[in-house]
Amino acid sequence: DTAVSQTPKYLVTQMGNDKSIKCEQNLGHDTMYWYKQDSKKFLKIMFSYNNKELIINETVPNRFSPKSPDKAHLNLHINSLELGDSAVYFCASSQFRSSYNSPLHFGNGTRLTVT
Amino acid sequence: SQKIEQNSEALNIQEGKTATLTCNYTNYSPAYLQWYRQDPGRGPVFLLLIRENEKEKRKERLKVTFDTTLKQSLFHITASQPADSATYLCALLAAAGNKLTFGGGTRVLVKP
Numbered sequence: 001d002t003a004v005s006q007t008p009k010y011l012v013t014q015m016g017n018d019k020s021i022k023c024e025q026n027l028g029h030d031t032m033y034w035y036k037q038d039s040k041k042f043l044k045i046m047f048s049y050n051n052k053e054l055i056i057n058e059t060v061p062n063r064f065s066p067k068s069p070d071k072a073h074l075n076l077h078i079n080s081l082e083l084g085d086s087a088v089y090f091c092a093s094s095q096f097r098s099s100y101n102s103p104l105h106f107g108n109g110t111r112l113t114v115t
Numbered sequence: 116s117q118k119i120e121q122n123s124e125a126l127n128i129q130e131g132k133t134a135t136l137t138c139n140y141t142n143y144s145p146a147y148l149q150w151y152r153q154d155p156g157r158g159p160v161f162l163l164l165i166r167e168n169e170k171e172k173r174k175e176r177l178k179v180t181f182d183t184t185l186k187q188s189l190f191h192i193t194a195s196q197p198a199d200s201a202t203y204l205c206a207l208l209a210a211a212g213n214k215l216t217f218g219g220g221t222r223v224l225v226k227p
Contacts, residue, residue, distance in 0.1 A: 040219060043159070043204065048213075103164060106160070
């Protein structure tokens with residue numbers, strides 16, 4: 001009965017390739033997020049969607065493109081992968097847009113390794 | 116620039132003692148502060164939320180304080196158990212913003 005599930009859990013690929021990570025939540029939440037956790041364990045927000053509308057778009061390379069086909073799904077597509085993209089990517093969801101009274105529910109991450 | 120700082124050194128503590136973690140911030144006017152727990156290979160899990168007009172919040176063996184004058188939150192685990200061993204992250208939601216920003220986390224190791 002996983003609340004926020006993302007696939008794959010591990011992704012090993014070569015530089016220059018294009019890859020996608022998928023995320024689905026069954027909590028009925030309106031807002032979904034992508035966070036990146038680097039080797040120093042800092043979690044940084046990348047994108048946020050509310051009801052399929054992009055509301056947060058941090059300074060990330062435009063090789064990263066999120067897509068939300070419906071409010072239960074938020075996918076992340078990465079073009080022309082680089083070594084520096086290696087990290088753990090977390091999908092999350094919250095009931096309300098600004099997380100005021102609605103904490104984030106995270107998936108278990110996708111560890112991306114670019115060789 | 117805005118900063119959220121947590122002690123990057125691991126906290127080693129004996130079972131039964133109280134673990135106290137610190138979250139300091141600068142150049143923020145946070146409306147809410149949240150604490151999460153993260154186990155290896157897993158996503159963060161929400162623990163507690165405290166608002167700027169609240170001084171203290173408790174949940175079972177957990178206690179959080181929020182001092183907007185000191186720009187600091189303290190997170191306490193009382194009667195710690197080995198199962199409490201994890202990384203604990205604080206996160207702030209700015210009053211004017213709509214995104215949650217995380218500190219780097221503090222790893223806690225409770226020894227039996």
